[in-house]
Amino acid sequence: MAIGSVTIVKVDGMQGNFNEVERVFLYLGKIADPDRAAEIIPIAGNSDLDQLLGPGESELKTQIAAARQNSRNDRFACYAVGVPEDQDWKEVLYAALDKPADLNIEAVVLCTPLESKLEIQACMSAASEVLARFSKFITVIGCVTGIDKAKETWGAYITRVSALVDGVDGERVCIVPQLHGNDLGCVAGRLCDPAVSIADSPMRVATGALIGLGVADADVEPVDSAGAPLTMTTIEALAGKRFSVAQWYAGYDGVYWADMATLAPENSDYNVYENLRVVDYCARRVRSLAIGRIADRRLNSTNQSISANETYFMRPLREASQSTVLNEVELPAMIQPPEAGDVTISWNSRTEVSIAVSVRPYNCPKKITVYMGLDLSNA
Incomplete structure (x- = not known):
């Protein structure tokens, strides 16, 4: 005679939440406290930057302070790593993304200015390497120095920095001129404002004006060697060369931002960062769903x-x-x-x-x- 039985089998429908990596950036640069170099330092909205990054000024502290202000929220979160003097930033990045640290980030922000075309090309190589090795979609947001007001006119400055990106193909690379000293941090924080979608351009005026643009030991407004101030003509010229820059509107209060341009070539779908962000958002999640269907x-x-x-x-x-x-x-x-x-x-x-x-x-x-x-x- 048969014996009755009931068997319960658990089925996973893959309906759980996805990891949220958007608006989490990793900042790399020089740190005031050399003893903490190469250490991964989590930073929150209420973190004491002097305690975490060391007293005194540093690249990391300047840009993260600007980012935190411009994120406009108390839930700001990022990671910082001081790059040792004798180490390549790319190796520091790979170590942070590999196990056991295995950070999940949307972008890496390079606080040390890039000084050659090879260094800028290396940013795209690093993003591609991260995708190949760790299956993580990231963007590298780098910077170049501002004007040398003792030696350069605005025309000479545009010529110098334009040569750094001329002919570079890098859809996962954005470059910010440090015209005010903390431009990089300002736009990085603006990109992490939870009040707006990742599909919004930092150009969006309704987001509000930039907060705290400029560093304490710099002039209020950048000038060149002839004493000429920064104008929208120079801003437009830099934007035309695929740099991401602050801008303003005549007769309208506040300083805002232009497009977050990438170094993607002409006619690319991804020559602005917001297009790349939404595709990466979907790609991360579709990849997770696809893994769940292997041999199913x-x-x-x-x-x-x-x-x-x-x-x-x-x-x-x-x-x-x-x-x-x-x-x-x-x-x-x-x-x-x-x-x-x-x-x-x-x-x-x-x-x-x-x-x-x-x-x-x-x-x-x-x-x-x-x-x-x-x-x-x-x-």
């Missing part, structure tokens, strides 16, 4: 399975497209809601599958032209 026969070549798994892999797109309504005004999400066909699955063989994902950002006005005329019909 729930993903097979039947029509029913393909349809179910297209919905499964669409999850990051659905989450990124959740908008918010404030006072009956919709605040757009990172991307537009996914539609049928935004995720497609194709079988290349019995054991190899290809998944295509389309991410559709919203349009965003960066140049506004207003046409105005008279209506004299009732005159």
Whole structure:
């Protein structure tokens, strides 16, 4: 006679939360306390920078202080590592991302100015190396020195720094001229403001003006060797060379930011950082979902399975497209809601599958032209 039995089998639907790495940056540079060089130092909104990074001024402290102010929130969080004098920053980066530290970050901020084209090309090489070795999508945000007001005119400065990026192809590299001494930290913090989406450009004026632009021992406004001040003409010239720079609007209070340009070539989809950020956001999450489907026969070549798994892999797109309504005004999400066909699955063989994902950002006005005329019909 048969014996009745009940067996419970646990099934993992891979519906848990994803790790949130967006808005977490790793700062690398010179540190005031040499005893803490190469140590990974977590920093929060209420951290004492003198205690953690050493008393006195340092590259790390200057840029992180500016970043913390411009993030405009008490949940600011980052990591800092002082690069030893005899060590390459890239090796420090790899050590921080490898086990046992295994940091999850969105970007690395290089506080030591880059001085040659080879050094800037090495930034893209490092980002590619990180993706190959650790399967982590990161961007390198570097800087170049500001003007030498004792020797350079603005024209000579533009020529000098433009030569550093001329011909460089690096979609995962952004370069900031240190015109005020802490420009790098200001924009890095602006990119971590939780009040706005990662799909927003730091150009967004409604985010607010920059806070604390300029360092204590520098002039209020940069000038060249002839005493000429920094103007929007120089700003526009630098932006045209793919630098990311602060800007202002005539007759409008405050200093803001221009595009966060990358060193991607002309016509690239990724010549502004916000496009790269939303794609990386989705890529991190789709990769996690794909790992969960390895050798899982729930993903097979039947029509029913393909349809179910297209919905499964669409999850990051659905989450990124959740908008918010404030006072009956919709605040757009990172991307537009996914539609049928935004995720497609194709079988290349019995054991190899290809998944295509389309991410559709919203349009965003960066140049506004207003046409105005008279209506004299009732005159």
